[in-house]
Amino acid sequence: MIALPKPDSVEDLHDILHGRGTVTWENGGKYDGEWVDGKANGHSTMNYGNGDMYEGGWRDGCRYGHGTHHFRDGMVYEEEWRNAAPDGRGRMTLKNGSHYEGSWRDGKWHGQGIVRPANGGEWEGTFHMGKCTVGTLRRPNGELEIGRCDSVNPDDVKEGVWWSIDRNSIWIVADGQKKEQIDKGRALEMVARLGVPLPMELRQQVETTPIMSEQSLPVKSEE
Secondary structure, X not given: OEEOXXXXXXXXXXXXXXXXXXXXXXXXXXXXXXXEOOXXXXXXXXXXXXXXXXXXXXXXXXXXXXXXXXXOOOOEEEEXXXXXXXXXXXXXXXXXXXXXXXXXXXXXXXXXXXXXXXXXXXXXXXXXXXXXXXXXXXXXXXXXXXXXXXXXXXOOOOEEEEEOOOOOOEEXXXXXXXXXXEOHHHHHHHHHHHOOOOOHHHHHHHHHOOOOOXXXXXXXXXX
16 A cells, blocks of 8 residues: 655656555545556545545546445445446435436436335336436325426426326326326326326226227117
């Protein structure tokens, strides 16, 4: 282990840090792994001076590839990194037990993902730079909503459809509140317009619902 000296130039630093080694900083940080021309590269471990710890891939001094970062407050992020930020597929577990699993871009939820709060339920859908856009919300009590959010809070459904626990009662939901009660046909039209796939349980419900045909309609007597 060596304490990082103060080089006379950038070129001196490149000469010093090359190959495998352990370096410590005055703030308590410690890096143990590979160096290439003065930059962290390869699979290595970094203990930060603030109490964080990262183990995984590096490229040109930045966390890159697969790795796990343990934050001092108890949060944990694991899987893909790019340019020192979560990017690609990854899973973040918060200190309260809630977690997000899905796609990331530049350190933010972006693409398809699932949020599972510690108190139960889940929100599954599409995210855009940290915000929920459209998806399916399953509440801890069993109720289900499909809708559009545009918020960091998946419970804040701006426009959508709300199903009761037994799925027999349906309402239009706006700004997080139940509004008008509607039938199944109108609910399916709204979900199709939002572009959210029906959950399996609702698809099965639709498939088992009898469809009225002309032959099954009552015929009015001409007498």
